[in-house]
Amino acid sequence: MRLYVDSTKCSGCRACLVACSLNLFQENNPKKAALNLIPHFPAPGVYEMKVCTQCGDCAAVCPTEAIKLNERGAYYVDFDECNLCEACVPECPEDVMYVRAELANAAWKCNLCGDCVAVCGTGALWIAD
Amino acid sequence: MKGYAGSILRVNLATGQISKEPTPAEMARDYLGGRGFGIYQLFKEVPKGADALGPQNKLIISTGPLSGMLIPGGGKCDWTTKSPLTGGYASASMGGHFTAEMKYAGYDSIILEGVSPKPVYLLIEDGKVQLLDAAHLWGKGAFDVEVEFKHKYGEEYQIAAIGPGGENLVLYACINHDFGRQAGRGGVGAVMGSKKLKAIVVRGTKSVEVADPEGYRKAGMALYKACKDAEGLAEWTRYGTTVVTSWCDEVGALPTRNFSAGSFEGGEKIYGQTMRKEIVITDKGCFGCPCPCGKYSHMKRYGTYVEGPEYETIGLMGSNLGIADIQAVGEANRLADDLGVDTISAGNCVAWAMECYEKGILTKEDTDGLELKFGNIEATFALIKNIAHRQGKLGNLLADGVKRAAEKIGKGSERFAIQVKGMEQSGYATHSATSMLLAYMTCDVGAHHNRAWAITYDLQVGRSLVVPEKVARVIWLQNFRPMFDVLGACRLQWVELSIDRDLYVPAMEAITGIHRTWEDMEAVGNRIWNLTRLFWMRENEDFGRSWDQPSPRFFEEPPKTGATAGQITSYEDVQRLLDMYYEQRGWDNNGLPTPATLEKLNLAQIAS
Amino acid sequence: MPATIKAYGMLKTYLHGQNEASVEHGLTIRQALAVLGIPSELVAFVIVNDEQKSKDYCLQDADIVKVMAVMGGG
Numbered sequence A: 001m002r003l004y005v006d007s008t009k010c011s012g013c014r015a016c017l018v019a020c021s022l023n024l025f026q027e028n029n030p031k032k033a034a035l036n037l038i039p040h041f042p043a044p045g046v047y048e049m050k051v052c053t054q055c056g057d058c059a060a061v062c063p064t065e066a067i068k069l070n071e072r073g074a075y076y077v078d079f080d081e082c083n084l085c086e087a088c089v090p091e092c093p094e095d096v097m098y099v100r101a102e103l104a105n106a107a108w109k110c111n112l113c114g115d116c117v118a119v120c121g122t123g124a125l126w127i128a129d
Numbered sequence B: 001m002k003g004y005a006g007s008i009l010r011v012n013l014a015t016g017q018i019s020k021e022p023t024p025a026e027m028a029r030d031y032l033g034g035r036g037f038g039i040y041q042l043f044k045e046v047p048k049g050a051d052a053l054g055p056q057n058k059l060i061i062s063t064g065p066l067s068g069m070l071i072p073g074g075g076k077c078d079w080t081t082k083s084p085l086t087g088g089y090a091s092a093s094m095g096g097h098f099t100a101e102m103k104y105a106g107y108d109s110i111i112l113e114g115v116s117p118k119p120v121y122l123l124i125e126d127g128k129v130q131l132l133d134a135a136h137l138w139g140k141g142a143f144d145v146e147v148e149f150k151h152k153y154g155e156e157y158q159i160a161a162i163g164p165g166g167e168n169l170v171l172y173a174c175i176n177h178d179f180g181r182q183a184g185r186g187g188v189g190a191v192m193g194s195k196k197l198k199a200i201v202v203r204g205t206k207s208v209e210v211a212d213p214e215g216y217r218k219a220g221m222a223l224y225k226a227c228k229d230a231e232g233l234a235e236w237t238r239y240g241t242t243v244v245t246s247w248c249d250e251v252g253a254l255p256t257r258n259f260s261a262g263s264f265e266g267g268e269k270i271y272g273q274t275m276r277k278e279i280v281i282t283d284k285g286c287f288g289c290p291c292p293c294g295k296y297s298h299m300k301r302y303g304t305y306v307e308g309p310e311y312e313t314i315g316l317m318g319s320n321l322g323i324a325d326i327q328a329v330g331e332a333n334r335l336a337d338d339l340g341v342d343t344i345s346a347g348n349c350v351a352w353a354m355e356c357y358e359k360g361i362l363t364k365e366d367t368d369g370l371e372l373k374f375g376n377i378e379a380t381f382a383l384i385k386n387i388a389h390r391q392g393k394l395g396n397l398l399a400d401g402v403k404r405a406a407e408k409i410g411k412g413s414e415r416f417a418i419q420v421k422g423m424e425q426s427g428y429a430t431h432s433a434t435s436m437l438l439a440y441m442t443c444d445v446g447a448h449h450n451r452a453w454a455i456t457y458d459l460q461v462g463r464s465l466v467v468p469e470k471v472a473r474v475i476w477l478q479n480f481r482p483m484f485d486v487l488g489a490c491r492l493q494w495v496e497l498s499i500d501r502d503l504y505v506p507a508m509e510a511i512t513g514i515h516r517t518w519e520d521m522e523a524v525g526n527r528i529w530n531l532t533r534l535f536w537m538r539e540n541e542d543f544g545r546s547w548d549q550p551s552p553r554f555f556e557e558p559p560k561t562g563a564t565a566g567q568i569t570s571y572e573d574v575q576r577l578l579d580m581y582y583e584q585r586g587w588d589n590n591g592l593p594t595p596a597t598l599e600k601l602n603l604a605q606i607a608s
Numbered sequence C: 001m002p003a004t005i006k007a008y009g010m011l012k013t014y015l016h017g018q019n020e021a022s023v024e025h026g027l028t029i030r031q032a033l034a035v036l037g038i039p040s041e042l043v044a045f046v047i048v049n050d051e052q053k054s055k056d057y058c059l060q061d062a063d064i065v066k067v068m069a070v071m072g073g074g
């Protein structure tokens, strides 16, 4: 299972980002979300949304093995074991592996909780195999 | 204080002094946020008789408890000031992503005071706040400014900027954000321009704490679920506000040729379905919105892009100018946004000038050579530019709004200047729609629709009826609907998706820790409504009934064509509407709140 | 085949609580609304097979028509 996105449907509302940060950190803070929204305005006037494909590349390089599989079969970051080395960040083909020490003291990524899908009103996000 | 950012940012443009103060708990209790904070602080801080474009006026930007939260449409902020257009209260709501950013940066309100000696912009990065030189940006369009800041600072920064319209003190200049969202009405952009503040750039990375995290998550999710389950979500999202264009045309509410009629023979060319097919490329939403009304458009003929046009702009810059061409309406919209003038007021001014021209009241000499007939697209573009730059005789005249322009030109043109209190009327023709007419007459900023959109009620109960139930409906809407602007959220989820408004109650409680029913919140709405009235009274000695009169067009000149042909509201009925309204509001016969009413609303002290 | 008219919001009251009704194809939507007793003025917009259409649209075989009530507006 993984998250999918159809960027052509995305309206850039960031509801998914708030829901995501609320799940990962119990905080309202879209800057601490694991989806990557890239608006292209004023031209060509489209949103680009990147999501985690659960490819596992980040987990493969993590020296402390902090990126583990959860009961949904998704990779998640065990915050206690992350030492902020940033080895995972360049590995991510979708730019959705985050280390931002000024915002959080561990790396974060999508754990497939599905909350973003629950709030997205445009049907841009869904979970499937 | 849970649910609030906790601080007010005060920026003195004259001295460059920047300070922060805690958000007063009593203000949060009594006025909740958003436009409640706006009017309370305006009333308290701006001295009586202040020049709207002078150093004593303030521009107050406020978020609300629902702003930036997991709440559908929690992306609205309020811009309050003394209006240079009307001389009274102005409050403009702006969507997009600015509000959330401002709240995450830590501010419930930003109060801008004084006048800067030179062009500057305000950069807010959480607690770090600076005024920086904007000489190189002065004169630029709002879109260019936004592009430049996005390049300089990055995608995580949100920008609100004025265009030349604000710099040149066009009295209905707007403030632009996110390539197409505005704080539009009442000249908030002119006030920003008078302070020589070109833009505000903000980035916030903090979180906002809530009283009950689990309850909040549940209530927020329930609101999203209700929106997603709503009948008509897909249809509404496909067309946004333009979905009503064809209906307005059918029932005679679509402003046509300076409101001389309510149906337009070229209507089909500007309907929502035409627009969707011809120019819309992307749905664009405000922060947290599950039902994005923003339609981002590409006008191939002009090679340009705009967010919009939405219904109001289609009405005022389409049918009201006799323009049956959606690409042209889109381009006029883009010009107005980029140059920083409100499309509703500008559309009215151009339409009034067109009528003057066709009637021979204005000639080519007065229009700087423009062949200003209804339907002339190129002349419309040229005139919008002239207005924004205060260029030429007519551009400069119209930059002061339609009321002042008509007073100067005279010759009967005052009878077809479509405005109340000096603010040009938004997109509903009200020859025969008495609640909507009353809503315009009594709206707290001038002829604006959004406080009480009562026109559907007119159609339901009988459009020309003048009965107390209609008046009560308008008052209820005026107390209730603006509460969304107080809470810092969009009302369209309730309005268009008809979600149960009681779903907001547990969300508010979980966020702020205080239980409030809608009745409680409507009581706050009532207090705010009366306080805005007190502001008008304080600033204008002759304020009263005469300020609540509609444009004579709606009681003198029945439309000759369309669904409302031959229909009109009589002058006596107009006055009867006001009589009933004042009585139900607890105001005297001149429309001023009585001492007993003020006492009841706990406003007696602030009034004295 | 008849066309199906689905009513939303307060328009349901005109279908006596039902959500939908069938009408013969060949009628315009305006005519169909009259047959069903739904006041055209209260129908804000009409969606036929997911596209907004005018009330003068002529119903085709097996069309699915959603008629939406006037709502609160901007």
Ligand code: SF4
Pocket: A051, A052, A053, A054, A055, A056, A057, A058, A059, A075, A091, A092, A093, A094, A095, A096, A097, A109, A110
């Ligand atoms: S975060 Fe990036 S690298 Fe890691 S599983 Fe997701 S897509 Fe792959």
Ligand code: SF4
Pocket: A009, A010, A011, A012, A013, A014, A015, A016, A017, A037, A049, A116, A119, A120, A121, A122, A123, A124, A125
């Ligand atoms: S919730 Fe949906 S529409 Fe909104 S930003 Fe996320 S993917 Fe885009």
Ligand code: SF4
Pocket: B072, B073, B074, B075, B095, B096, B284, B285, B286, B287, B289, B290, B291, B292, B293, B294, B490, B491, B492, B493
């Ligand atoms: S309905 Fe429109 S104005 Fe309201 S939040 Fe959504 S996009 Fe913004």
